[in-house]
Structure formats: C-alpha cells, structure tokens
Amino acid sequence: VQEKRYDVTEELQIVDQSIIDLLKKAGRLADELGYNLYIVGGFVRDLLLERINLDLDLVVEGEGIEFAKTLAHKLNGDLDIYRDFGTAVVDLDNVKLDIATTRIEYYPYTASLPEVEPGSIQQDLFRRDFTINALAIQLNPTAFGQLVDYFNGKKDLEAGVIHLLHNFSLYDDPTRIFRAFRFASRYGYQFYEETERLIKQAIDLDTIEKLSPNRLFGKLKHGLQDENPTSFIRLLVKYDILVYFSDSLVWNQVKEKLVKQVDKIIGWAMKKEQNIEFTPWILYLMTLLEHFTKEEVEKFSKKFNLNSQLKSRIKTSLEIEQIITKLKQAERNSEVYYTLEGLKIEELLFILVKDFSLTEKISLFLEELKEVEIKVSGKDIIDLGYQPGPYFKQILKEVKRAKLDGKIDSTPEEHQFLEKCLQRR
Ligand code: ATP
Structure with missing residues (x-):
C-alpha cells in the first residue's frame, strides 16, 4: 500500500472560515501533544465533490479521549466521552466534533460489534467501508490541508x-x-x-x-x-x-410507476407556496407496501416494531382506493372535506401518488377547506334554550357543511343558519 498525498487547501476554501479556524486550532493542539490529527469520512469525500458536509469526524494518532478533553477545555466546549467506544464528542456553540483514536477493528462474527484496538491512520482508514470513505486530511500545522490517500479513494471518486x-x-x-x-x-x-x-x-x-x-x-x-x-x-x-x-414485498411495473409518481408528488408538494410539512420517505414506504393485506401489515409492523404513526399511514394506504373513489364522486366542497378530514399529510399526498388527476381537490382541501372553522358552538345552542344532546354535533356539522359549501360566510349568517336548522329539527 502506497501513501499518496495531495494538497487540498484550495478545495477547503468552500468551507466556512470559522470551521477552518476550528480545524487549525485542533491541529495546533495536536502538535502540542505530539499527535497526528486528521479529519476523515464524509467531510473529506464530499469536499472533493465540492459538497459541504459538516460531519466533523476527527481521528487522532495518539490518545483520542485525552485530546478531546484538552480541546474541549481550550475551546470551552461541552464534552461527552464514550469510553466503551474510545470516542468523544466536543460540542461547541454551532458545531460538534466527533473524536476518536485511530484504530483497527476485528469482527468476531458477522454483523457483530467490532473489537477495537489502537492502530495507525492507515489501519484506521483500512477498517472503513469504501475507498471513497477512506480518505483523510491532515490538520497538523505543517501538513494542514494534505489529503492522505492510501487506497486510491481520490481516483475512485473521480471515476x-x-x-x-x-x-x-x-x-x-x-x-x-x-x-x-x-x-x-x-x-x-x-x-x-x-x-x-x-x-x-x-x-x-x-x-x-x-x-x-x-x-x-x-x-x-x-x-x-x-x-x-x-x-x-x-x-x-x-x-x-x-x-x-417481507415475502409479500413484490416488485412490478405498477410499483415502478408508483415510485416515479412519488418523486413527482414530492416535487409538487415542495413547490407549493404554502409550506407543507411532511415526511417524504414515508411515501416511499407506503408505496412499497401498498398491495399488502391487513394481516401482512400487522406482521410487517410487528417484525420491525413500527411505531403507531407509521403503522397507521401504511394501513391507510390499503384503503386508498375507496377514498379515491369517494373523492372522485365528491362534487361539493363539503363532500371533499368529509372524505379527507382526519387524513394525515402523507396520506393525502399518497392519494396523488395513486391518482394525479385529483390535485385540484387535494389542493382545495389543503389550502382552503382544512382551515374552515365555524364560530357557533354548543353554547350558542344552549343559549337558544335547547337541552344538550348528541344532536348538537349533528346540527353543528350541518352549519359547517353550509359554510364549506359557501352557503353562509359571516358569523351572523352562521347564527341564522343554526337557528333555522334547530327549528327544522
Ligand atoms: P453520510 O453522508 O450518509 O452521513 P458518511 O460516510 O459521512 O455518510 P457516517 O455514517 O457518518 O457516514 O460515517 C462516517 C465515516 O465512517 C464513513 O465515511 C466511513 O469512513 C466510516 N463508516 C461509517 N459506517 C461504516 C461502516 N458500516 N463500515 C465501515 N466504515 C464505516
């Protein structure tokens, strides 16, 4: 294995000066303690791709935890030590540094936790997954900004x-x-x-x-x-x-199409003026599982210990066809509203994954109907001299329906309409 070194000080210019200053300070301290210090992993890989990645993983050829302690003290940062792993985290105001001793790893058996012992920077880079993730930049003052490449990671990144x-x-x-x-x-x-x-x-x-x-x-x-x-x-x-x-997880043309639709819908939702907050990855999961039966969902949720939120999204995806049929038939605003009421944002978006022609109705719901509220309440009905009962809910729903459908708008109109409903009853 041959060590190659490249100067990447130029590439480092895309990184915020405050981060560079911090890395230089850390490098100076390492020199004082007689250690070699490197930044490794995603930060380095992404830097060479001209991407900013603020995962600051530092490795020390020396005593990592001691180094972290001294650094935290010098920079007035918070320090967390994970002795079992031989690592530490220095938490500064707006960044954190992950610090470890360069090490060798042994895996006693497949998928086990590794056993570790201190090693050289070369060994530390060799324990990593891919050549593109096995690059380091030295931070000591005399070698600051030198890319250390033992396994042709730079070449693989370029290729x-x-x-x-x-x-x-x-x-x-x-x-x-x-x-x-x-x-x-x-x-x-x-x-x-x-x-x-x-x-x-x-x-x-x-x-x-x-x-x-x-x-x-x-x-x-x-x-x-x-x-x-x-x-x-x-x-x-x-x-x-x-x-x-899951054995039931099949792939076919339909799925392929749906997944492409998910990309499209996510793009659509992100472009909307009104800020829609949703969790995109759940849409992909719903798509993967959308053909499941109830039993299969139960089994899957249990096996992977899914939380109730996730489980309920997946369950809704099973019922999506019925919801779509109903939504297609919905003509009045209130019909749209009561078809979609209670559905979570990912569920609404999943409707569009299945049928993009429903965008208008979904937008109408998200942008207008969802916000509609009536001012009158049960108290107003009591004030009119009626005895409370389950019919209150029904009457108020009638008022809301009228408001959704634009038959009434102002609060006095709500009151008038409420009285009319009560009299009719
Ligand atoms: P991402 O950009 O997705 O966060 P990353 O490479 O920064 O990617 P991390 O999980 O933060 O991912 O890992 C940091 C570094 O640690 C990696 O670049 C790699 O060198 C090493 N690493 C992480 N996970 C593994 C693993 N499972 N096996 C070997 N090396 C790993």
Whole structure:
C-alpha cells in the first residue's frame, strides 16, 4: 500500500472560515501533544465533490479521549466521552466534533460489534467501508490541508466508483451493502466489478439474515431518506433484497410507476407556496407496501416494531382506493372535506401518488377547506334554550357543511343558519 498525498487547501476554501479556524486550532493542539490529527469520512469525500458536509469526524494518532478533553477545555466546549467506544464528542456553540483514536477493528462474527484496538491512520482508514470513505486530511500545522490517500479513494471518486476495501468487508458488516446502495444512488456511481461480485456473493450467502430487524429496517429507512430513494429502491430490487423485509414485498411495473409518481408528488408538494410539512420517505414506504393485506401489515409492523404513526399511514394506504373513489364522486366542497378530514399529510399526498388527476381537490382541501372553522358552538345552542344532546354535533356539522359549501360566510349568517336548522329539527 502506497501513501499518496495531495494538497487540498484550495478545495477547503468552500468551507466556512470559522470551521477552518476550528480545524487549525485542533491541529495546533495536536502538535502540542505530539499527535497526528486528521479529519476523515464524509467531510473529506464530499469536499472533493465540492459538497459541504459538516460531519466533523476527527481521528487522532495518539490518545483520542485525552485530546478531546484538552480541546474541549481550550475551546470551552461541552464534552461527552464514550469510553466503551474510545470516542468523544466536543460540542461547541454551532458545531460538534466527533473524536476518536485511530484504530483497527476485528469482527468476531458477522454483523457483530467490532473489537477495537489502537492502530495507525492507515489501519484506521483500512477498517472503513469504501475507498471513497477512506480518505483523510491532515490538520497538523505543517501538513494542514494534505489529503492522505492510501487506497486510491481520490481516483475512485473521480471515476464514480464504489470500491470495497477488502474481501471480508460485507461479512464483517452486512449493513455496508445498504451503504453501497445509498452512495451509488446518491452520487450516481457504479460498483467496481469486484465489489459488485462481493455484494452478490454476500447476498447469496444470506449475510443480510444476520442483521436484527431493527437494524435492517433502519437501513431501509436511511436509504429512503437519502437523496435518491428511487434509485436506492431499484438497487434493492436488482439485488433481490426486498424479500428480507417481507415475502409479500413484490416488485412490478405498477410499483415502478408508483415510485416515479412519488418523486413527482414530492416535487409538487415542495413547490407549493404554502409550506407543507411532511415526511417524504414515508411515501416511499407506503408505496412499497401498498398491495399488502391487513394481516401482512400487522406482521410487517410487528417484525420491525413500527411505531403507531407509521403503522397507521401504511394501513391507510390499503384503503386508498375507496377514498379515491369517494373523492372522485365528491362534487361539493363539503363532500371533499368529509372524505379527507382526519387524513394525515402523507396520506393525502399518497392519494396523488395513486391518482394525479385529483390535485385540484387535494389542493382545495389543503389550502382552503382544512382551515374552515365555524364560530357557533354548543353554547350558542344552549343559549337558544335547547337541552344538550348528541344532536348538537349533528346540527353543528350541518352549519359547517353550509359554510364549506359557501352557503353562509359571516358569523351572523352562521347564527341564522343554526337557528333555522334547530327549528327544522
Ligand atoms: P453520510 O453522508 O450518509 O452521513 P458518511 O460516510 O459521512 O455518510 P457516517 O455514517 O457518518 O457516514 O460515517 C462516517 C465515516 O465512517 C464513513 O465515511 C466511513 O469512513 C466510516 N463508516 C461509517 N459506517 C461504516 C461502516 N458500516 N463500515 C465501515 N466504515 C464505516
């Protein structure tokens, strides 16, 4: 293995000066303590891609925790120490630094927690997943801004290649399969030929089975939350991974189309003037599971220990056809309102995933009808001399319906209409 060094001080200019100053301070302190200090991982990878990534992962060739303590003291930061992992976090006003000792990792068995012992920077980079994530920039003053590259990560970044560092990588940690999919999707990269072979082999040997349901679902979620969920899903399909989530999880043309629709709907929702707050990845999950039966949803939710929120979104996706039929028939505003009332934003958007022709009605609901409220209340009915009872709710609903349909508008009109309803009754 040959160490290559490149000067990346120029590339570092896209990073905020306050961060550079902080890294320089840390580098000076490392010198004082006689350690080599590097920044590694996503920050470096993304910097070379001219992307800002403020995950500041520092590694120290020396005593990482001691270094973190001294740094926190000097910068007046908060310090959290994770002795079991040999790592520490220095929390400053607007950034945090993750600090670790450079180390070697051993995985006693597949998907286990690694055993670690201190190692060199080269060994620390070698324990990582892909060459593009195994780059470091030195921070000590005399070497500040030097990219340290042992495994041709820079070349792979330029070529757009995901390249595993060693043959046992995926047996040690099968979650790397999902990481490979995530990075390939995010950056539009290809797998290095040998890496692709190793991925297929690890999948054939069922390494994914070794992951606990929680970890497995976490990896799916992470991929769906990343920049290109559609491509991530296609990779899950291509490498036959969906089956690990559920036997019932089938893929077909319909699904392919729906996933594309999800991309479109998310774009549509984000462009809306009115701020719509929603959780995009849930739409992809709803799409993946939309053909499930109730039993299959139960089984899936139980296996992956889904929270009730997520479970209820998925359940609604099973009923979406009925909702759509009703919504299509709805002519009056009130009919639109009472079809959609109570649905969560992801559920409303999922209607559009299934049928984009309903945008007008969904927009009408989101932008106008959802906000409609009546001023009259049960108290007004009592004031008119009526005895409280379940019919109050019905009468008030009649008033609201009239308001939704534009038959009444002002508060006096509401009162008049309320009285009329009561008399009619
Ligand atoms: P993202 O941009 O998605 O956060 P990242 O590469 O910064 O990607 P982190 O999970 O923050 O992801 O990891 C930081 C670094 O730690 C990675 O760049 C990689 O070097 C290493 N790493 C993280 N997870 C693994 C893993 N499962 N196996 C090996 N190395 C890993």
